[in-house]
Amino acid sequence: MMHIPYETQLKIKQSRVERLLRPFCRVEKIIGMDNPYHYRNKVSAAFGVNRRREIISGVYQSSSHSIVSVDDCLIEDKAADKIVVTIRSLLSSFRLLPYNEDSQMGFLRHVLIRRGFATGQTMVVLVTAREMFPGKSNFVRALIAAHPEITTIVQNINGERTSMVLGDREKVLYGRGKIEDILCGLRFNISPRSFYQINPVQTEILYKKAIEAARLTRSDRVIDAYCGIGTIGMIAAESAGQVVGVELNGDAVRDARENARLNFIDNVRFYKGDAGLFMDEMASNGDRADVVIMDPPRSGSSERFLRSLVNMRPDRVVYVSCNPETLARDLVLLKKGGYRAQYAQPVDMFPHTEHVETVVLMMRKDA
Ligand code: SAH
16 A cells, blocks of 8 residues: 555545444544554565576565565565575575475575564574475574574474465574564563564554453453463453463464463463364353453454353453454454444554554443
8 A cells, every 4th residue: 555645544444444343333543653664573585586597585476476576675674674685695605496386396485584673583484395404504604694683593394385384393493493572561482483463563552452441450350362472461461360361373372371481470371272162161161251352363253252252241352353344244243142342443553555453342231
């Protein structure tokens, strides 16, 4: 959306959320960024060759696997973009080839860079087609020499014929294999395969809005569903009685448990599993919660989750959504289940793209 002035982008997102949520509640004014550039702390680059057989790296053209070469991007972290360019030039000097999806020959598939904006820690993930890495130590040494800000390098092995970026085997080549960042005053470890919000400036605003909506007290039992590395749950734990987090990704759950220890938070527990199944089991065990904070992926929540939520009858539900379409779809079920949406707060987490984040507070009608 970069061809559209930023103020107009915000108006477009505002009216989209208003149109979708009109049947449910009022929509507050969207919170935009003061400086909506270079906000992405994560850069993912696909590697390949062009017609002149030169190595290129960048993003896939929409609905295809042809690579659009990118050297720098106005929404990405500048230092991360520079590391990708360095890796591209190192490939030729080390005679390493990008992976070719058709012939399944070649070595490097993707590079993923993640930076902790508050700590400066930088992680480089090299996604390779096979484990054998000719010239590995010299490659690592040359990369660190060119970018001393790199704190860890991980090799992720993805030998499958798949459009998934990351495979499930990892080798730490340098440093501790994860980075740390600070959000809302708490420290978080982030592993290569764990989810982490890509715009930390707006994430702090989003989390504050979500916690404010939850109106927590010391006697509240809170569920943080789709909790990732435990960010929202741990911030909630500072003003709640007990917090339980549930998350499908095992690496993220491990990070979450470690993060609770790191911050000396002892009133939070994390479970690995499908959020719907977990809620189902809690509801049928007669376990209760006063507040459910949920932050599902773009595809939204599941019917199973929403039905068990309604059966559990928490007073307040805070829905954090990165897709207003699936949010509106899920709100229909919650409305039928006796919940009334109070207000929605859009936050612009992704300037210059069509995406928009929204927090909705719902309360049980008879609460
Ligand atoms: N609240 C976190 C993570 C939000 S992203 C944060 O703000 O950082 C959504 C998370 O849901 C991801 O970590 C993803 O791994 C997880 N997830 C996806 N499907 C799930 C499911 N069925 N059950 C539980 N967690 C799921």
